[in-house]
Amino acid sequence: MKVYLVLLVFFLFELQNAIAIEFNKTLPSRRSRKPLLIEDFRFGGGVGYGLYITNQMDYQITTNFGEFKELIPSYFGAVYKAINQDFEMGLHYRNGHLLTLKSENTQGSTCDFDEAQFLVSYSLNHNAGLKKQPFTFNAQLGLGFTQFRSKYFTLDVPTKSIDKIFSSVGYNGEIITSKDQKEKQLAVIGNFGLLIGWRLNRTFSLYFENTINISTSNKMSGNLHKKSWIPPDSYYYTAIGLYITISPKRGQMGCPKF
Numbered sequence: 001m002k003v004y005l006v007l008l009v010f011f012l013f014e015l016q017n018a019i020a021i022e023f024n025k026t027l028p029s030r031r032s033r034k035p036l037l038i039e040d041f042r043f044g045g046g047v048g049y050g051l052y053i054t055n056q057m058d059y060q061i062t063t064n065f066g067e068f069k070e071l072i073p074s075y076f077g078a079v080y081k082a083i084n085q086d087f088e089m090g091l092h093y094r095n096g097h098l099l100t101l102k103s104e105n106t107q108g109s110t111c112d113f114d115e116a117q118f119l120v121s122y123s124l125n126h127n128a129g130l131k132k133q134p135f136t137f138n139a140q141l142g143l144g145f146t147q148f149r150s151k152y153f154t155l156d157v158p159t160k161s162i163d164k165i166f167s168s169v170g171y172n173g174e175i176i177t178s179k180d181q182k183e184k185q186l187a188v189i190g191n192f193g194l195l196i197g198w199r200l201n202r203t204f205s206l207y208f209e210n211t212i213n214i215s216t217s218n219k220m221s222g223n224l225h226k227k228s229w230i231p232p233d234s235y236y237y238t239a240i241g242l243y244i245t246i247s248p249k250r251g252q253m254g255c256p257k258f
Contacts, residue, residue, distance in 0.1 A: 040082035040129050041219075041246045042205065048239020050074050050096050052109065053212065054221050055231060058102035064107050066160025068124070072097040076239060080121070088121040092142065098220070098235055099154065109152050109221040115189060115213075117144030124157040138195040146189040146215060150222035150244040151175060167224035179224045187217035191237075202245070209239045 049071050051061070062070045074097055080090035098111040121128065121138040130136055149170025156163040168175040170184035193211030200206060213235050218226055220233035 007062050042080050042082075042243040043078075044207075044243030044248075045075065045077040046074050046207075046209075046241025047075050047236055047237050048209065050098050050213075050235045050237045051238055052098050052100040052111075053231075053234040054109075056228040058100055062101045062105065065101060068099065068101055068105075068108065068155075068160070069231050070099050070101065072099055074237070074239070078119075078239065078241065078243075080243075085126050085128050085132065086123055088119075088123070088128045088138065090119040090121070092117045092119055092144075094237075096235075096237070104157075105155055105160075106122070106157060107152075107154050109150065109223065110140075110221065111148050111220045113146050113148035113220070115144060115146040117142040117189065117191060119191075121195060130197060130205055134199040136195075136197040138197065140191070140193050140195055140211065142191040142211070144189055145186060147186045148186050148220055149184050150220055152222035152224070167222060169222055169224070181219070181224065185217055185219050187215045187220075189213055189215045193237075205243045205245060207241045207243060209237070209241065211237050213237055257258075 051070065062068060074094060076092060076094040077181040078090055078092040080088045082088050094113075094115045094117075096113050096115060098113075099108065099109045100110075105248045119140055119142040121140045124137040124139060125133065125135070127133050127136040128138065149163055149168075150176045151168035151171070154163045155161065165175055165177050167177050167179040167181075167183045171180075172182050191213040195207065195210075198206045198208075215233050218229050218233055220235075
């Protein structure tokens, strides 16, 4: 029995040495180790404006009707990764606001939303990373989710104020109407559009964004009396963003030392 134990211990000792030798072979030497690189990423954010695209909208932008202004700033943050000189992938978060007044400013719809989308961009001039030229023209597709609250109301024209709220979504009982949905609405949303990028220097770049965003909801107008899902509620978004690019030389992370 003792002989078997001695042989077992000897076998385990030799096995440990063999594993250690093979493991050390697979590890690169300190001189040959390459630093971990975070490259071709751009991080940034910006501001823009959203305009309703729905059968509840008017075709004239109202900029000064009492406290109502259809051009309301919407803010976003985003991160993109250049896969190659043709494609980029990214994540985009937006806090947005929509307002439209129609029928000679006697009716209106408003919507506040938080939105996240996954994006894929294709550079039409094969310069997604802004390395060949200072400009890129990107066709973009996106898909994600939006959560919003909205309301549909009439206006008192002489006082330029809300007269009556007909229906609302997501105000949690703050608004009591004949037709009301207390909880916020969650919907799938997608976009397509065109981005124009301009490299300012190795670190900073500007992007001008124009997209059409189409939701799977017909409640972004706040009009719960609307039965048809065609057309779905949508909006046009135009914005400008400032991005910081992490280049291969600047974006190095040293390997941890033990």
